[in-house]
Amino acid sequence: MATRRGRRALLIAGGVGLLALAAALVLNALRSNLVFFFSPTQVHAHEAPSSGSFRVGGLVRAGSVERAADGLTLRFVVTDTVREVPVAYTGLLPALFREGKGVVVAGNMGADGVFRATEVLAKHDENYMPPQAADALRQAGALPSATLQTEAR
Incomplete structure (x- = not known):
């Protein structure tokens, strides 16, 4: 036994x-x-990791979108209306990517201070903004619309 x-x-x-x-x-x-989310203000305050992936969200600054000759490489600026983060992205953009609209980009910060995005997420209707981007804009006191909706968390 x-x-x-x-x-x-x-x-x-x-x-x-x-x-x-x-x-x-x-x-x-x-x-x-x-993958943690940061606003442009938090990125400038060095709250984001210096190495490794993270997300940055806010609005695409009007007049900041520049396309390279190859048609796939794009440079633009993400802002929370207080601070700005320059972004470089190579790839196909979502159809709803527009200047002045909400966006969340995932990637890492380059040594030159340019965020190298590996993924771009755009809002999907005129009254929607990703929750993280909406929170960042609320904290900056610059929410663009009182009718803005976010997904339930």
């Missing part, structure tokens, strides 16, 4: 160990995939 009890205890301990290992791997994967 002692061997039966010992095998059962060993089996339970092994199962708990495997479960703990699986939980640790899942948590590590989730942590490495987190």
